[in-house]
Amino acid sequence: MISTFANPLKFMNATRWVGPVLLGLAVITLGVGIYIGLFIAPADYRQGDAARIMFIHVPAAMMCMGVYSFMVSASISSLIWKHALADIAGKSAAPIGTVFTAICLITGSLWGKPIWDTWWEWDARLTSVLILFFLYLGYMAIWSAFETQQKAARAAAILCMVGAVNIPIIKWSVEWWTTLHQKASIRLADDWREKLSKPSEIIHSELPEPFLSPLLTVLVGYGLLFGALVIMNMRAEIYARRAEVLIQRRYAEEDED
Amino acid sequence: MQKQNMAEGVLLPLFFRELKLAWSGGGGAALPVGFYAGAATLTPLALGPATDLLQAAGPGVLFISLALASLLPMERLFQADLEDGTLDVLASSGASMTGIALSKTLAHWMASGLPLALVAPLLWVMLQGPGEAVLIVLGISLLGGLAFFFIGSIGAALTAGVRRGGLLIALVALPLYAPATIFGASALYAAAEGRDWTGSMALCGACALVAIALGPFASGAALKTALD
Amino acid sequence: MQKQNMAEGVLLPLFFRELKLAWSGGGGAALPVGFYAGAATLTPLALGPATDLLQAAGPGVLFISLALASLLPMERLFQADLEDGTLDVLASSGASMTGIALSKTLAHWMASGLPLALVAPLLWVMLQGPGEAVLIVLGISLLGGLAFFFIGSIGAALTAGVRRGGLLIALVALPLYAPATIFGASALYAAAEGRDWTGSMALCGACALVAIALGPFASGAALKTALD
Amino acid sequence: MVNLLNVSKISASRGYRTLFRDLSFSASTGDILELRGENGSGKSTLLRILAGLTRAESGSLKYEIEGDVSSLKFPVHFLGHQDGIKAQESVEDQMIFWARFFQADKAEIRPALERVGLWKRRDVPGRGLSAGQRRRLSLARLLITYRPIWLLDEPLAALDVKGQEIVKELIAKHTSEGGVVVAAMHGHGFENAKVIEVKPFSKKIKTIPTNSLENA
Amino acid sequence: MVNLLNVSKISASRGYRTLFRDLSFSASTGDILELRGENGSGKSTLLRILAGLTRAESGSLKYEIEGDVSSLKFPVHFLGHQDGIKAQESVEDQMIFWARFFQADKAEIRPALERVGLWKRRDVPGRGLSAGQRRRLSLARLLITYRPIWLLDEPLAALDVKGQEIVKELIAKHTSEGGVVVAAMHGHGFENAKVIEVKPFSKKIKTIPTNSLENA
Ligand code: HEM
Ligand SMILES: Nc1ncnc2c1ncn2[C@@H]1O[C@H](COP(=O)(O)OP(=O)(O)OP(=O)(O)O)[C@@H](O)[C@H]1O
Ligand SMILES: Nc1ncnc2c1ncn2[C@@H]1O[C@H](COP(=O)(O)OP(=O)(O)OP(=O)(O)O)[C@@H](O)[C@H]1O
């Protein structure tokens, strides 16, 4: 398994079909989850249909942090083992994470208008997610600013690791500062280790069951989508670098004529 | 042949030289101070002379100006040495990059961060802040400046020798400035309104500590890349 | 051997090249924009989320940030060309220094002043300014930016190649920024409160005109001295 | 033969030191003048004075050019220690700028770059150029538009053997077309060159610049 | 005789171009290595690799120094095209900084500056130095503290005849004391030097960096 991800050749062979397959699964899961969320789940008794935006917003919010954490681990392995695939994984994940963050911000604003009567508030959680968005942008900007891939990879990895301090801030901002945004209601149950045999009870939620299951379905769908897109991005990047090596050869030959 | 003790051999001479160069020109230590003072002087002109608005906006404006002024010297922090070859000599001498980054950042903080903090009480009074709080303002500005300089130096090192360095520094560093800005400004407001400012100030100090502890390592690693 | 027509021969190519360099890196055109946006984003963090305070302070903060952001590219406006020898070649070709100063300043205004004006309406809305006024904000920022850039370029030329250039620019330019700041900010406040903004805006425009008319001559003369 | 360049009795000093005093010389079509002297004797300073960049302390300087160059205030190409190469711009783009600036034909760019051996590296950004390649790029700038007087500061520095050959040929061609070359040099020089020694003035003469307050 | 420096099979490329491949050489006490090659062939790049500033694409590099230098990560003096001279600092102040940085005795400064002929100009700020004087100042830096390996990029550039003599003597002295000198050179070289040709790799060899993704 490890060697599959350490060797570009094996990676390319192993993932030829993984991308499309994951993509198909993601479309199905997302379709089901969103359908249940928008049409089958009951309307919230206080917020009405506005609450349905939750099924997009909450999983996207979870994903934007998850993707960043993925990039942090890619950066660590890139700096320690100096492996090209780890660089490529981080680089490929960034745009996807940016989009999840944007979805979280946009759906949050849309939701905020009816509930808080404002599109935007300088609340701790909202602000820290905005900062995450800027961090994603900075990460991608660093990648494009350097002339050589190796340099860019190292600089981007350093930035990614420094930015990691923002993740716990997002996660716990609602606990540390009493603000507008609501606190976490979905988390691992305190005694989740003992419940491993009963998967349905690992997750402790204050949300009623009809809200929870579509939400988790969309989350799984997002996860599959992320997996599919990362793998496809990585393959594209590897092809692009191969093309670069071919150009290099051309230049070398032209020089000698 | 002498033995090279890294702590003394690199840190101190580099620190003192940076300090001297920053003031004797080129290093641009004075720009932030002029900028900070300018910002605070223009504020009453732009906001109008109404005292209550000034009092309400003053602490916030002061702290933002501090953050932005601290960002200014960052563009040239490592770039000048990179361009003129000084960094080549420093690095090929076997000195640790972390040490180089640390002494340069500290020297620049001494050269511009300290003066920034020292003029802060003055500007505070100009912006109609209560006179009793000047010492607290000084303390908060010291801590905030440390955080801003050490965070900024990461951005500076990451973007040294890169096209479009300027925007990149702002893009990379400003998001990381946010926590220190929030805590610092809220401590200033608390001081202005006579509330308890210790909690926010402690958090601002924590930001500074984290920045000092992590910054030089990140900057050093980034500088190695820039030389390559 | 072609005849060298100064208007075309110097102004246009230099203008376009500066514009390109400013964006493709080194020229630092992007720093002011990032800085401006950063300043406006940090403002609510520092002032706190209270909408009425933001609305009261917003226009003033916006215009000061514009003035300060315009000051940023000034330090390197002529210094880079002076240091790398480009100015030697330009000057020894017989081109007029006034023309050189004019095209460089105009190019930098296009590269950073224009984007600054374009993002101003966005930041205006973020700082809770009334949406109807965005076009006025754009206009005032355009005029203010022109004034700031052409006044700043005098400071830049005077201090190019001088020790402690940074502080000097701030010292020379900021006092000259005061009239444009006062008129521009008061026009913004008028627009925010639905009062008549035309008078202040006209005065701000007058500042810009004077700056454009006199700036290049002063800068050109100062540059000649810097080369010597 | 026409005197293109007349220099009479110019002096220069830097800091508290007089570099040279009352230097006079002239150059007519086809001349190569070699400025020679120790490090720090003032060759670069003299070239900057000739290029109109620095003011001489005293003395006069006159260019006498015939023909269609009256609108050129300074009919010179100046190549200094500092080469004015932008780190982020490619070789070709830099040449395009100079071609436009000197109102030269863009078609001149390719031959000029080929002449100095940089055409194949036209895509390399300024920061990627080696020391010799930078020098070659500066030389290419002189080739896109004709100016009768070339002021060159150590034109052979950093060049490899082939590059030095190229410069010598370029200079021979320029002078054979009626141009003048003034070059600061160390080491081997050009054929048929007139040597001008740039020396610190003799110890006996006291340093009292004519416009000094000391006379007051 | 000890091998101070062992270089085996290093390669470097820039942009899309491979500069050199699988270059191997070694140097033992007293050796002078001259790097030779056309402009842009990669001499400066190779020196930067030897100085630990740039990473080689592949290959290995080893310094074997005996004695009390174990705490030196890199027992080298590096003198590049860029000279690290600060415009606003005087010659003497710059030397004082380097002396402290290298933990050398301050008493070494005067003899070093006298050796390169700059002692009388010790008050001149960096921006006032002529091209040759800058070079001399960089050389003086090597003299204040002993390091066995000198990496010099075109040490004779910009120097006048006397200056070139001085460099040759300094190098002869350094090697006679057991040091090693690696110098990138054009034109006349040093006596008893080993020449290392830095050449673009031949067409026959294909460019496949070992860690390339192309193998995938
Ligand atoms: C732009 C504005 C907003 C942003 C950036 C934002 C961001 C976030 C983030 C980062 C999470 C954390 C997910 C996790 O803990 O894993 C979250 C969760 C959540 N948000 Fe928002 N949010 C915004 C607006 C809103 C609004 C207006 C509401 C509705 C009142 C809302 C309701 C929720 C809910 C119910 C959760 C799930 C909390 C849980 O059960 O763990 N959000 N949001
Ligand atoms: N501020 C100053 N104080 C004293 N001397 C100065 C000052 N500025 C410049 N100088 C001197 O002026 C001279 C400038 O010389 P210049 O650059 O013209 O020499 P050069 O003949 O071109 O030398 P090289 O062969 O090394 O290029 C130097 O000797 C320098 O020391
Ligand atoms: N981005 C790039 N794209 C293509 N080629 C590049 C790039 N950056 C650098 N190069 C090439 O790398 C080489 C660097 O060479 P280096 O400076 O080591 O040469 P050198 O042997 O020292 O030459 P010189 O004798 O002129 O000093 C040059 O040929 C340059 O064109």
Ligand SMILES: [Mg+2]
């Ligand atoms: Mg010279």
Ligand SMILES: [Mg+2]
């Ligand atoms: Mg070289």
